[in-house]
Amino acid sequence: MTKNGQTQQFDKAAFKAAVEKHLTTTYATTLANATPRSWYLAMGRALAEFTTTNLLETEKTLAEEKARSVNYLSLEFLIGRLTGNNLISMGLYENVSQAMEEMGLNLTDLLEEERDPALGNGGLGRLAACFMDSLAAQEYPAVGYGLHYEYGLFRQSFVDGRQEEAPDAWRGAEGYPWEVLRPELTQQVNLYGHVEAYTDENGTACRRWVPALTVEGVAWDLPIVGYGNKSVYPLRLWECRSTAPFNLARFNDGDYVGAQFPALEAGNVTKVLYPNDNHDQGKALRLMQQYFHCACSVADILRRHHAAGHTIEELAKLETIQLNDTHPTIAIPELMRILLDEYKLGWDAAWEIASNTFAYTNHTLLPEALETWSEALIQAMLPRHMEIIFEINHRFLQVVEAKWPGNNSIKRKLSIIEEGPQRMVRMANLCVVSTYAVNGVAALHSELVKRDLFPEFNELFPGRLTNVTNGVTPRRWIKYCNPGLSALITEKVGEDWPAHLEKIAELEQFATDADFQKRYMAVKKENKQRLADWVEENMGIELDTNAIFDIQIKRLHEYKRQHLNLLHILSLYHRLLNDPTFDMHPRVFFFGAKAAPGYALAKDIIFAINKVAEKVNNDPRLGGKLKVVFVPDYRVSLAEILFPAADVSEQISTAGKEASGTGNMKFAMNGALTIGTMDGANVEMREEVGDDNIFIFGLLVDEVQQLKQEGYDPYRYYQADSVLRAALDLLDTDEFTPGQPGQLSAIRANLLDGGDPYLVLADFADYVKTHEKIDAEYRDQKTWARKAILNTALMSKFSSDRSIRDYANNIWKLDPVNR
Numbered sequence: 001m002t003k004n005g006q007t008q009q010f011d012k013a014a015f016k017a018a019v020e021k022h023l024t025t026t027y028a029t030t031l032a033n034a035t036p037r038s039w040y041l042a043m044g045r046a047l048a049e050f051t052t053t054n055l056l057e058t059e060k061t062l063a064e065e066k067a068r069s070v071n072y073l074s075l076e077f078l079i080g081r082l083t084g085n086n087l088i089s090m091g092l093y094e095n096v097s098q099a100m101e102e103m104g105l106n107l108t109d110l111l112e113e114e115r116d117p118a119l120g121n122g123g124l125g126r127l128a129a130c131f132m133d134s135l136a137a138q139e140y141p142a143v144g145y146g147l148h149y150e151y152g153l154f155r156q157s158f159v160d161g162r163q164e165e166a167p168d169a170w171r172g173a174e175g176y177p178w179e180v181l182r183p184e185l186t187q188q189v190n191l192y193g194h195v196e197a198y199t200d201e202n203g204t205a206c207r208r209w210v211p212a213l214t215v216e217g218v219a220w221d222l223p224i225v226g227y228g229n230k231s232v233y234p235l236r237l238w239e240c241r242s243t244a245p246f247n248l249a250r251f252n253d254g255d256y257v258g259a260q261f262p263a264l265e266a267g268n269v270t271k272v273l274y275p276n277d278n279h280d281q282g283k284a285l286r287l288m289q290q291y292f293h294c295a296c297s298v299a300d301i302l303r304r305h306h307a308a309g310h311t312i313e314e315l316a317k318l319e320t321i322q323l324n325d326t327h328p329t330i331a332i333p334e335l336m337r338i339l340l341d342e343y344k345l346g347w348d349a350a351w352e353i354a355s356n357t358f359a360y361t362n363h364t365l366l367p368e369a370l371e372t373w374s375e376a377l378i379q380a381m382l383p384r385h386m387e388i389i390f391e392i393n394h395r396f397l398q399v400v401e402a403k404w405p406g407n408n409s410i411k412r413k414l415s416i417i418e419e420g421p422q423r424m425v426r427m428a429n430l431c432v433v434s435t436y437a438v439n440g441v442a443a444l445h446s447e448l449v450k451r452d453l454f455p456e457f458n459e460l461f462p463g464r465l466t467n468v469t470n471g472v473t474p475r476r477w478i479k480y481c482n483p484g485l486s487a488l489i490t491e492k493v494g495e496d497w498p499a500h501l502e503k504i505a506e507l508e509q510f511a512t513d514a515d516f517q518k519r520y521m522a523v524k525k526e527n528k529q530r531l532a533d534w535v536e537e538n539m540g541i542e543l544d545t546n547a548i549f550d551i552q553i554k555r556l557h558e559y560k561r562q563h564l565n566l567l568h569i570l571s572l573y574h575r576l577l578n579d580p581t582f583d584m585h586p587r588v589f590f591f592g593a594k595a596a597p598g599y600a601l602a603k604d605i606i607f608a609i610n611k612v613a614e615k616v617n618n619d620p621r622l623g624g625k626l627k628v629v630f631v632p633d634y635r636v637s638l639a640e641i642l643f644p645a646a647d648v649s650e651q652i653s654t655a656g657k658e659a660s661g662t663g664n665m666k667f668a669m670n671g672a673l674t675i676g677t678m679d680g681a682n683v684e685m686r687e688e689v690g691d692d693n694i695f696i697f698g699l700l701v702d703e704v705q706q707l708k709q710e711g712y713d714p715y716r717y718y719q720a721d722s723v724l725r726a727a728l729d730l731l732d733t734d735e736f737t738p739g740q741p742g743q744l745s746a747i748r749a750n751l752l753d754g755g756d757p758y759l760v761l762a763d764f765a766d767y768v769k770t771h772e773k774i775d776a777e778y779r780d781q782k783t784w785a786r787k788a789i790l791n792t793a794l795m796s797k798f799s800s801d802r803s804i805r806d807y808a809n810n811i812w813k814l815d816p817v818n819r
């Protein structure tokens with residue numbers, strides 16, 4: 001790496017020529033006719049020439065070094081735009097900016113031409129993207145394996161306040177400039193059919209799968225560029241294609257549509273990302289996606305392993321496979337099938353390899369998100385895998401019997417197969433039984449995994465269940481998205497903090513420095529202005545940047561309690577209109593959230609917030625003190641504007657429900673103060689910044705559990721608290737939907753008669769009181785500045801570099817390989 005972080009030989013004239021060449025030969029346009037979009041595409045292709053070369057070089061080095069690597073298997077990688085981020089990692093941002101300027105173009109504008117690749121739903125997919133960035137930055141040998149969805153997460157718009165969904169063709173008609181097709185890596189994937197017994201040439205009884213359908217997996221690589229180094233790792237995304245568009249025999253029989261059936265079905269497998277976050281829908285096509293992903297990935301891992309000259313017996317020594325939640329679990333029986341049926345290993349030898357290769361990350365305790373698949377479905381689609389799952393379970397239940405002799409209720413509870421009218425396969429149980437490590441994603445969550453989800457497994461396999469607290473990449477989430485803050489940090493602690501976030505702690509000494517406070521708050525103000533400009537331009541709402549910017553951005557889910565935030569807003573509205581003594585600092589409440597298309601209450605909450613926003617933003621009686629902004633189509637590129645502009649970060653899930661959260665970390669790094677419950681990683685953030693620099697409220701996990709056990713009665717809170725009552729009752733009027741009362745009643749009904757499953761009412765009073773404290777403290781700008789600076793300074797633990805080092809040292813046993 002050179003002094004300014006440049007890892008590339010950069011020849012400006014050659015680069016400009018390459019851009020022009022792509023403009024004409026790849027995109028068939030002329031210099032005179034080129035649109036900003038064609039310039040962006042041509043620039044992307046010119047840059048991808050560097051990354052593709054380095055990707056191939058990195059592959060070669062790692063094979064030659066016989067390095068141990070991690071394979072990160074995930075159905076989701078929410079990578080966001082690559083161009084700006086890759087320029088930073090390559091150390092070429094300034095050079096390219098200058099080159100483009102010489103061609104009469106503004107780099108910042110060109111970067112806006114890129115569509116977000118939204119190949120994920122929320123935190124789980126975004127975590128996978130941060131982890132790839134940190135693996136590459138620290139040169140831990142890695143391949144990310146995912147799916148090449150034709151359509152990413154739906155695009156959201158609001159029509160009269162209601163969410164509408166549109167398909168997201170993220171690659172555009174021209175294709176994505178950063179991706180490279182790897183035809184030589186194509187895999188065949190089998191489906192359906194039956195299992196047959198046969199005797200091999202040695203007289204051994206064997207079994208084999210006779211599939212009914214074969215499809216093709218085509219690999220597209222996206223470059224994950226190591227920050228400040230020369231390594232480029234592949235994010236390998238599989239696209240499903242049909243092997244033969246026609247079944248000739250059936251075609252000749254005159255069955256034209258039937259002959260195309262395999263093509264139609266195969267063409268659908270990687271069409272679209274399932275839009276559910278923290279929810280399992282159990283659709284057959286989703287199981288097909290999962291198997292397709294696993295079959296291609298496992299085959300590719302074995303191909304690399306052999307190409308590097310290793311034997312199958314050495315697999316667990318050289319490769320580890322991390323399962324990002326249970327979505328890629330079917331990779332376990334897939335590897336077992338290959339070892340048993342293709343390599344002809346005995347069960348014990350195969351199990352020894354497989355169970356030492358896989359590790360599993362649990363991301364959620366929510367019962368509706370724990371995956372189960374019907375045995376009948378697996379049996380039909382993957383008959384040999386079902387046999388292998390039964391055998392794994394059979395042997396596992398013998399271990400349970402040895403530990404708890406004669407205890408059938410424990411066996412029923414731990415069994416991989418759930419008995420019932422429809423037998424179901426519990427994917428999490430299969431994972432815990434078949435992997436060498438299982439981790440939760442924050443300290444509290446991992447304790448709850450051990451205590452509440454898997455207590456018997458923890459006894460049976462001591463040491464297998466551990467914690468790795470999540471993190472986020474400081475490259476995208478500070479350096480790239482907050483250039484003002486980044487310049488300030490660099491001035492005070494030097495320029496290598498993005499790769500060594502520990503350095504950021506040196507800012508602590510400036511927290512009380514009046515001059516630094518001023519400059520830090522000036523940067524915050526600029527970032528608030530950038531967001532206000534976006535809102536004005538895109539939504540036509542005018543905002544005052546002196547107001548407190550209070551932001552909740554995450555998927556819409558009851559457990560995340562956007563409706564608690566809404567009730568607080570309603571209480572402020574009520575008090576501003578009815579209590580002449582009530583005073584508050586002006587505040588803008590921002591929301592950004594997509595609801596799963598089938599999640600009715602979540603969509604009702606979006607509608608309610610939009611309706612309240614409409615009224616509040618136009619009500620002169622409020623004197624501009626209260627504004628509500630629900631940004632449409634919340635996505636990574638919008639997050640990059642929202643996080644740096646926040647004064648207050650809303651992290652208000654019911655304690656015990658949010659496994660970690662990662663937005664909480666991005667906000668705090670960028671100097672927002674958190675209002676949060678003792679949930680997920682909030683607990684560890686409080687440990688880092690100290691109780692004075694975070695606003696904690698609400699019931700603790702054990703209090704939540706106790707209250708539920710005692711029999712929680714939301715009406716008690718409704719009757720006892722007149723502010724709460726006023727807020728809830730507003731939802732039953734036509735205040736926000738003139739002439740149409742009852743349009744917002746579903747939320748009130750869910751909270752009162754529906755039993756308030758996430759204890760919104762129980763936490764309301766403390767939440768309101770804590771917001772009053774925030775209001776008071778914001779008025780003292782010096783104190784606020786000190787606290788905001790301390791939040792930035794004390795967040796180094798939450799770099800995903802630290803998370804990856806924890807995985808590498810404690811789970812994967814992986815060493816970096818420097819290029």
Ligand code: 73E
Binds near residue numbers: 276277363662
């Ligand atoms: O708390 C977050 C966590 O920060 C958790 O809800 C989320 O994962 C993040 C990263 O660890 C998560 N997403 C899912 N489960 N947990 C999920 C489940 C099914 C489909 C899609 C996503």
